[in-house]
Amino acid sequence: MIAIDLSGKTALVTGATGQLGRVMARTLAQSGANLILHYFRNQEQASLLQQELQQLGRSVFIVQADIGNMDDVVQMKHTLSTNFVMPDIVVGNAVSQYEWTSILEQNMQDYIDQFQTTVLQAVHLAKVFVPHMIEQRYGRMIGINTECAMQNGPTQSAYVAGKRGMDGIYRILAKEIGEHQITVNQVAPGWTLSERDLGIDPSERQDSAYIRQVPLQRRGTDQEIANVVVFLASDLASYITGAYIPVTGGNVMPTI
Template sequence: MISIDLSGKVALVTGGSGQLGRVMARRLARSGADILVHYHQNREKAEELVAELTGMGVRAAALQADVTDFESVMRMQREAAKFGDPDIVVNNAVIQYEWKNVLEQDNTDFYSQFDSTVMHNVYMFKAFAPAMLEKGAGKFIVINTECSMRCDPGAAAYSAAKRGLDGLCRSFAKEVGGRGVTVNQVAPGWMITERERAHGVTTSGAYVDSVPMRRRGCDEDIADAVLFFASPLSDYITGAYLSVSGGRVMPTI
């Protein structure tokens, strides 16, 4: 039986106190990784998760930063280094604005979406890649979305930023691949999360009808994909865009 053992590894999850971030952090911790939980404003939820992870037998700590501000990210890097330079960085945090048609969307929303998506990753690469490159090993796992390929009406600001993110990740993967660092993307569809489980899950409708598997995935499906890219099983994979959408998005050659 193949098992994934991340003992001795440190993983940092941005947006770790959020819906998807919490599940990713738990999955990595169950495989033995020590976890750095990034949060922006929800310190209470981050510390609650840290207590939970510590109870699982791994080390954990909460780190605050505004991922759209380079100095704030660099401050987080210095704090993280006291815990242990991350071997695995999951760039999950993002700000989503209300979806509107291009002619109706406020211009500032496009800039803000770019900041929280593309620049967030630029800053994280600049902050955490140097230590990985020095060690000759490291993994960046970037959360993209099916929207970057579908570009549906009303999703222009979000889709444009996520498409820019794809280009950034592919270029960076080529820049650092020869020095042992991989850069891969996980692209979720509309996933079921803790919030929906508490308030009612949508299991039918036009979205579900558009999914070849005729059902929605869940947060754990995303966490499993992240775990794969965090593990030695993916050591020879970089620059990948992995759709986790039940076939709603099928990247082609």
């Protein structure tokens, strides 16, 4: 039987207190990985998740940082190297939240925030954590992208601008550090059902129009996203790098 075993590995998940972040962290822990849980503001949620994962027998460390600020990420590295360990797996998941509207009406600060938490997050994480991966000739860099980066729909401009920029960073990084046996990939969720959504009556979700255009005729779940992340973090994906993998039920399909 083929199984995913991340025993002995340590994974950093940025934005670990969010809906998707928590599920990814749990799934990595269930696969044997120790965890570094990054949070920006929600220390209480980070502490609760830390306690939950420690009950699985994992070593779990929580760390605060503004992921869009290089000084904060450098300090995070210092904290980890002094008090815990450096990560073998880095999942870049954090992103700022904002209200979507048209380009003509979108606040300029929203574009800046998205750039900082997508493009600059990818750059900061690479500069700070890849050197350790190069030293050990092993590492996994995994960015969380979005199906919107292919859709380019109305009101998506700030989000898409950031995520498409992030896409370029990860693709180039894959070419630059591949010789060190470090893989760099992206997972692109569709409109995903979170724990919060699962508690809502399906008739009240107002997602029927979206579902009709999805070949699998349903929305995916956070767990289905996390499953792909764990696969890419494992040795089963050791020869996959530079990939943008939609987990969208076929709603978007990259072409050759």
